[in-house]
Amino acid sequence: MTEPVPSPAAPKLPPSLAANPVLSSWIRFSPEGHVIVSPGKVEIGQGIVTALAQIAADELDVDIARVKMVRASTAGSPNEGVTSGSLSVQHSGRAIRQACAEIRQMFLAAASDRLGVAPDVLAISDGTISGPGNVSTSYWELADDVALDRHATPGAVPKSSAQRALAGNSVQRLDAPDKVFGQPRFIHDSALPGMLHGRVLRSELSAATLTALKEDGARAIAGLVAIMRDGNFAGVVSETETGAERALLALRKGAAWSGGEALPDENQLSDWLKTQPAESTIIASKTAAQPGEKKLTMRRHYARPYIAHASIAPSCAMAQWTGRDRVRVWTHSQGVYLLRSDLAMVLKLPLDHITVEHMEGAGCYGHNAADDVALDAVLLAKAAGGRPVRVLWSRADEMSHAPFGAAMRIEIEADLDAQGEIVDWRHNLWSNGHTARPGRADQPALLAATELAKPFPRMISTNPPQANGGGGDRNSIPLYDFPSWRIESHRLLTMPVRTSALRTLGAQGNVFAIESFLDEVAAERNEDPVAFRLRHLSDPRAQDVIRAAAKRANWKPAPRDGTGHGIGFARYKNTGAYCAVVAQIEGAEDISVKRLTIAVDVGEAVNPDGVINQIEGGAIQATSWVLKERVRFDTTRITSNSWTDYPILRFSEVPEVEVEVMARPDMEPLGAGEAAHGPVTAAIANAVFDALGVRVRNLPITRDNLIAAMELTS
Amino acid sequence: MTRIRFRLNGVETDVDADPDASLLSILRGQLGMTGPHFGCGANECGACNVMIDDHAVAACDTPLWSVKDKAITTIEGLGTAQAPHPLQRAFIAEQALQCGYCVSGILISAAALLKRNPAPTDSEVRIALDRNLCRCGSHNRMVRAVLRAAAEMIAP
Numbered sequence: 004m005t006e007p008v009p010s011p012a013a014p015k016l017p018p019s020l021a022a023n024p025v026l027s028s029w030i031r032f033s034p035e036g037h038v039i040v041s042p043g044k045v046e047i048g049q050g051i052v053t054a055l056a057q058i059a060a061d062e063l064d065v066d067i068a069r070v071k072m073v074r075a076s077t078a079g080s081p082n083e084g085v086t087s088g089s090l091s092v093q094h095s096g097r098a099i100r101q102a103c104a105e106i107r108q109m110f111l112a113a114a115s116d117r118l119g120v121a122p123d124v125l126a127i128s129d130g131t132i133s134g135p136g137n138v139s140t141s142y143w144e145l146a147d148d149v150a151l152d153r154h155a156t157p158g159a160v161p162k163s164s165a166q167r168a169l170a171g172n173s174v175q176r177l178d179a180p181d182k183v184f185g186q187p188r189f190i191h192d193s194a195l196p197g198m199l200h201g202r203v204l205r206s207e208l209s210a211a212t213l214t215a216l217k218e219d220g221a222r223a224i225a226g227l228v229a230i231m232r233d234g235n236f237a238g239v240v241s242e243t244e245t246g247a248e249r250a251l252l253a254l255r256k257g258a259a260w261s262g263g264e265a266l267p268d269e270n271q272l273s274d275w276l277k278t279q280p281a282e283s284t285i286i287a288s289k290t291a292a293q294p295g296e297k298k299l300t301m302r303r304h305y306a307r308p309y310i311a312h313a314s315i316a317p318s319c320a321m322a323q324w325t326g327r328d329r330v331r332v333w334t335h336s337q338g339v340y341l342l343r344s345d346l347a348m349v350l351k352l353p354l355d356h357i358t359v360e361h362m363e364g365a366g367c368y369g370h371n372a373a374d375d376v377a378l379d380a381v382l383l384a385k386a387a388g389g390r391p392v393r394v395l396w397s398r399a400d401e402m403s404h405a406p407f408g409a410a411m412r413i414e415i416e417a418d419l420d421a422q423g424e425i426v427d428w429r430h431n432l433w434s435n436g437h438t439a440r441p442g443r444a445d446q447p448a449l450l451a452a453t454e455l456a457k458p459f460p461r462m463i464s465t466n467p468p469q470a471n472g473g474g475g476d477r478n479s480i481p482l483y484d485f486p487s488w489r490i491e492s493h494r495l496l497t498m499p500v501r502t503s504a505l506r507t508l509g510a511q512g513n514v515f516a517i518e519s520f521l522d523e524v525a526a527e528r529n530e531d532p533v534a535f536r537l538r539h540l541s542d543p544r545a546q547d548v549i550r551a552a553a554k555r556a557n558w559k560p561a562p563r564d565g566t567g568h569g570i571g572f573a574r575y576k577n578t579g580a581y582c583a584v585v586a587q588i589e590g591a592e593d594i595s596v597k598r599l600t601i602a603v604d605v606g607e608a609v610n611p612d613g614v615i616n617q618i619e620g621g622a623i624q625a626t627s628w629v630l631k632e633r634v635r636f637d638t639t640r641i642t643s644n645s646w647t648d649y650p651i652l653r654f655s656e657v658p659e660v661e662v663e664v665m666a667r668p669d670m671e672p673l674g675a676g677e678a679a680h681g682p683v684t685a686a687i688a689n690a691v692f693d694a695l696g697v698r699v700r701n702l703p704i705t706r707d708n709l710i711a712a713m714e715l716t717s
Numbered sequence: 718m719t720r721i722r723f724r725l726n727g728v729e730t731d732v733d734a735d736p737d738a739s740l741l742s743i744l745r746g747q748l749g750m751t752g753p754h755f756g757c758g759a760n761e762c763g764a765c766n767v768m769i770d771d772h773a774v775a776a777c778d779t780p781l782w783s784v785k786d787k788a789i790t791t792i793e794g795l796g797t798a799q800a801p802h803p804l805q806r807a808f809i810a811e812q813a814l815q816c817g818y819c820v821s822g823i824l825i826s827a828a829a830l831l832k833r834n835p836a837p838t839d840s841e842v843r844i845a846l847d848r849n850l851c852r853c854g855s856h857n858r859m860v861r862a863v864l865r866a867a868a869e870m871i872a873p
Contacts, residue, residue, distance in 0.1 A: 048816025048853055175812060182817030183805045185752025185792030189818060192751035245735075245742045315756050315764055315852045316818045365818035366853045398757040612812055616858070620815050623854030646761040646850065654843040657856040 014157040017097035019043065023081030027151035029102045030059065032142045036130070038065055041073040042099065043083025044091040046178060047337060048366035049676050050613045051091045053177045057609055058096050061167040062103035063142070064127035067174060076360040077343050085338035085440060087369070087504060088472060089579055089674025092609060096672060105159035106151065113145045164607060164668035171668055173612030178363070190335050190362035191319045191395065198321070199228055200247040201383035201394040203238040203376075203451075204254050205404055207640045209499070210263025210453075210461070213237060217257030224250040229386035234456030238383050240392055262639045264499045269636050273306035273412040273701065276433040281493035286469060286476045291486035295426030297418040303523060305415070305516040307702040309500055309634035310408040311649055316365030317401040318372035322380035323391035329356045330384070334377040335364025341442025342374050348447045349378060349459070368624070370503040372396055372405035374441050375450040382451055402649055403641035404450060407634050408505025409435040409464065409475065411512035415520045417485075423528040425539075428488040430479055430517070435495045436464030437474035437508035448503070464502045466494055466509075472576035478510035478681060481517055482574050483539040500636065507575070507677045511625065514573040514681025515688060515702065522569070522689045523698065532570050532689065533558055544604050544665075545574060548583040551602035551663050556585035565589055566597075567694025571685030573678075580605040580678035581665075584622070586658075586686035588694055592706050596626050596658040596687055603662060603678055606670035614675045615662045621679035622660050627652035628680070629687050633703050723784045725750075726794025736782035741765045743781055744791060752792035752821045756850070763849030766822035767791050773822075773829035792821035795828055804828055807866035808859070815853035823849045827863045836867055 016024065023029070023043065031039040040059045046052045052072045060067040073080065083094055108122075110132065115122040120134040133139035164171065181188040206213070213235045221230055221239055226246030231238045239254055241247035267275040321333040330350070336342040339359040347354050359377075367373055380394040396404075411434040418427040439462045441448045452459040466474025473479070476492040525535040533553045540546050549572050552558075559568055572583040581604040587597045599622050608614045631650050635643035643649040684702070691709075692698050699712045719736045722729065725748070732743055739758075744750045744767070753776050756764030760775040767776045768790040796802030804824050807813070814820050823846060830837055830845035837845065842863045843856075851859070 048818075050815070173812075175809060176814070178817065179809050179812065179814060180798055182814055182820050183808045183824070184796070184798050184801070185821045187751050189754070191754065192745075244746055245738060248742075313852060314818075315762060315816075315850060316754065317756075364816075366816035368852070395755070398759065398761075616812060616815060616855070619857065620854030623856060624852070627854075645759060646757060651850060651852065652856075654846040654849070654851075654856050654860070655840070657843070657854075660857055 016155055016157050017101050019081065019083050019094045019098035020101050020155050024154040026102050026106060026153060026155050028079065028081050029099060030106055031151065032146040034143065036143050037069050037071045038063060038142070039071050039073060040099065041080050042095040043075055043081040044086045044095040045075050045337060045361045046363050047086055049617060050176050050610065051086070053174060054092055054609045054613055055095055055099055056177060057169040057174050058100050059103050061169045062100055062161055063107055063130070065130040067169060069130060072177065074361045075339050076358065077339050078358050078360070082340045085341055087337055089575065089676045089678070092672045092674055096609065100161045101159065102155055104161040105155055108159050109149050110142055110145055113148050114140050117145065170607065170609045171611065174610055188363055189316065190321065190333055190364055191316055193321070193333070193362060195321060195323065195391040198391045198393055199240050199242060199387050200244045201238055201240045201380060201392045202247045202251040203379045203383070203394065204251060204258060205400055206260040207403065208260055208262040209266060209640055211235065211260040212263065213258060214261050215259040216254070218254065220253035220257050221250040224253055230254065231383050231386045233382065234454055234458060236382060236451050236454040238379065240383050240386055265638050266499045266636045272308060272410055273304070276410060276412045276495065280496045281433065282496060283491060283493045286473065286490040286492050287480045288489040289487055291426070295420045295424065295486060297426060298421045300416055300418050301524065301527070302414065302416045303520055303700060305413045305519060305700045307411050307512045307515065309410045309502070310505055310628055310632050311402055311634055311643070312368045312371040312405060312505060313402065313649060313651060314365045314367055314371055317396040317398055318376040318405065319364060319393065319395045320377040320380040321391055321393045322377070322384040324384055324389055328352055330381055332357065332359045332377050332381060333362050334359060334373060335362060335367065336373045336377060337367065337370070338440070338442060341440060342377055345374070345441035345447040345449050346378060346381060349449065349452045350381065369408065369505040370406055370438065370440050372401055374448070375405065378449040378451045399644040402644040406439060406501045406503035409437050409502040411475065411509060413512055413516035415516055417520070417524060419524070425485050425524065426487065428481065428485045430488070430490045431493065432475055432479060432509065432513065433493045433495070434475040434509060435498050435502040436466050437502065437504055438467060439464040439503040461498070463496060463498045466492070472578070473509065475509040477508045477513065477576060478573055479513040480577060482542065482545060482577055484541055485539070507680045510573065510575060510677065511628070511680045511684055514571065515684040518571045518573070518682070518685030519688050519698070519700065522692065531559065536570070536572060544581050545572070547665060548572070548581045548602040548604050551665065552583040552585050552600055555602065555661065555663055556600035558585060565591060565694060567690040567692070569686045569689025569691070569693055571682035571689060573681045575678045580673045580675055582678040582682045584679065584682040584686040586683065586690040588687060588690040591695065592709065594630060594691055594704050594709070595656065596630065598659045599626070599661070599683060599686070601660065601662045601679060602665065603675065604665040604667055605673045605675050605678070606667050607672040608664050609672055611664055614664055617675040618662045618679050619660045621676060622683045623652065623657055625680040625683035626658060626687065629684050629702060629704055631703055631705070721781055721785050723786060724788040726790055732781065734781055736780065738781045739777055740767070740779040740781055740784055741776035744776060750791055750793055754818055754821060763822040763826060764819050766825040766849065768825050768829050771829060771832050773826040790825070792824055795824060802828065803866040803869045804863065807862040807869065811858050811862040811865060813855055813858035813862040815855050819849060819851045823851065823859055830863070831867055831870065835871060839864065
């Protein structure tokens with residue numbers, strides 16, 4: 004009996020296209036000579052719309068100016084879940100590339116029929132399909148003959164990297180001109196006919212109960228349309244924005260509140276995390292075939308505080324009821340379908356009675372209040388008699404009621420043998436879950452849902468599985484070749500401070516801990532930290548970025564008084580972009596980051612300047628987290644509710660950032676938005692040690708934490 | 718209600734409003750000029766900056782009465798796609814933004830700087846923009862863009 008000969012793997016559609024297979028849901032041709040591209044991913048300031056337009060223009064051979072990008076809407080866009088995790092190029096980009104490759108073939112076949120020439124002698128230039136003897140037609144002429152309302156089939160082969168004209172080039176952002184000329188583009192600047200303005204009344208106290216509400220003051224304000232109250236949820240609707248602000252002020256004076264759940268002691272946060280009830284999960288474990296002999300054990304613990312998304316724009320949404328049980332919503336949410344599911348749960352309406360459309364907001368950096376304010380708008384619009392209502396949060400609410408990135412405590416232990424080599428590695432982390440996004444549970448994740456007279460319970464954040472990159476445990480498994488390890492995550496089951504997805508989820512904390520600890524081991528061994536890392540990495544792409552960053556930074560420059568250099572490395576999610584960073588810092592009491600030298604491997608860089616922009620931005624944001632950021636609170640409320648109380652990095656404090664993008668045009672493209680945060684964090688901490696001999700293990704690296712670390716050292 | 722007159726982007730403008738209303742609420746509300754953005758309402762972020770007689774000022778905590786007879790320039794008045802200000806051209810050339818929400822206020826701060834100092838150094842640009850917050854991390858690109866525009870304005 005002979006074994007059947009295995010056939011070559013059947014080609015498969017990219018996952019986003021398989022989930023949304025109708026070609027016309029992605030790509031259409033308009034009679035005006037445009038290509039209409041409809042991705043399920045949304046612009047959140049990362050430039051994705053431009054990268055996706057490049058991909059479509061390349062594959063179809065049209066000028067990018069012909070490509071019109073459609074904002075995601077539940078009315079017809081492909082459902083691509085949430086725009087997060089640096090996955091938009093992988094998900095949407097691959098789907099669009101594949102769909103366009105097939106559509107191109109279909110049009111070539113149709114052109115061949117019409118022109119009477121073989122498809123392989125046809126060429127496409129800016130959408131015009133021409134062949135020998137000056138015969139030609141175009142996508143637009145053929146559009147009626149080619150039915151795109153059918154499912155994609157696997158097999159079409161997209162162009163090779165060498166055949167692409169645009170991908171790999173730094174095309175200018177399509178949204179840049181509007182933003183630079185101050186033309187309305189943000190939801191905040193959009194107005195619908197007859198639009199009213201809404202504001203929500205929230206207490207400074209966390210999870211407060213509204214015990215009394217006198218409405219007469221607000222009722223006396225000119226322009227008032229309605230006061231809405233449903234349990235602890237209250238708000239105003241007014242003809243004008245100023246009227247809404249004034250009515251809210253008056254309503255606030257008439258409100259009495261009692262406090263909710265007590266918040267922990269902010270100065271004992273790391274210890275508090277370890278004492279809470281938690282769900283423990285072994286993330287990874289492996290045992291050496293021949294265990295090494297332990298000579299000594301090193302133990303360290305690291306911590307990061309809660310970090311705010313702190314978007315420059317407070318969250319905003321618009322809603323309009325069209326009839327008693329149908330509502331339209333405009334939102335800067337990262338996932339229109341997911342938000343719709345949660346709205347349906349709260350409103351007890353069928354999904355198809357709710358339409359959710361995306362509009363651009365400011366950068367969100369994860370799950371901020373974008374979804375919350377959408378429900379606020381829907382609730383307030385109930386009192387608007389069918390008119391649309393735009394709702395804007397205050398700066399203080401944005402900084403105190405939106406979810407935060409979770410605080411983390413990370414303990415690492417390593418057993419070293421007689422030669423100082425790592426023979427066993429143990430990593431334990433305590434943290435709230437890193438996501439409580441809408442649309443993923445049997446309860447809504449939206450703030451107002453917990454405030455209604457018939458409230459939904461407050462969602463306790465969870466973690467995505469490791470297969471999706473993990474949550475608190477993201478990047479907790481070292482990429483280094485240690486012979487044995489055990490990684491365990493302890494997710495808190497209490498959540499007095501609301502947490503959800505912040506850029507990188509747990510990766511920033513874990514990479515900070517792992518890369519700091521490695522530096523500590525290297526220092527114990529008197530070994531160069533770059534050499535130490537290279538010796539423990541077998542992935543050549545990992546080695547390449549470390550070598551590239553080290554070379555570019557002249558590793559290791561001769562020490563000077565008051566300056567230090569540090570290295571940090573990670574592969575985001577262990578499956579995404581590779582990033583190595585050399586940080587140069589100065590200072591004694593206040594640390595100043597002077598320069599970040601970065602090498603990154605994102606596979607194919609569809610828009611290299613877009614990649615550099617994302618990496619630079621991530622590096623500067625991470626520097627801000629590391630040097631400055633910490634959500635402050637007392638036992639009753641979040642106290643860091645303004646820019647004064649929650650300072651971020653300013654122009655004069657921003658380091659020089661130099662980015663080298665490794666040339667990998669034939670590799671799968673990988674997202675860049677979150678690759679730099681962890682490595683930058685670690686590189687700065689390691690540079691502080693290099694300069695001062697002080698190991699700061701509690702973020703942020705402020706004067707206070709530096710002094711505390713010095714006291715621990717001495 | 719009081720009638721207050723000022724020059725807005727070169728046009729004589731009369732507004733009937735509460736003189737204590739913030740300039741930002743008047744610009745974005747009655748006058749429909751949404752280029753200046755609301756960020757904090759407390760003069761802490763610079764997203765709403767406008768130029769008043771060559772100075773960059775946060776419109777959110779500027780009362781309407783204080784701009785009587787002044788010349789106000791918003792981002793819309795700085796330049797247009799057809800006739801861009803060199804700063805706007807430079808911001809596009811340097812791709813000096815990510816989300817872009819802070820950009821209009823930053824362009825105004827930069828324009829005010831170049832009026833009083835046509836050839837600023839890198840660190841002078843940073844100091845001039847220090848009260849403007851950017852959360853996406855586009856700072857260095859913005860500084861490069863301001864320097865590029867300054868060079869272009871001196872030697873076009």
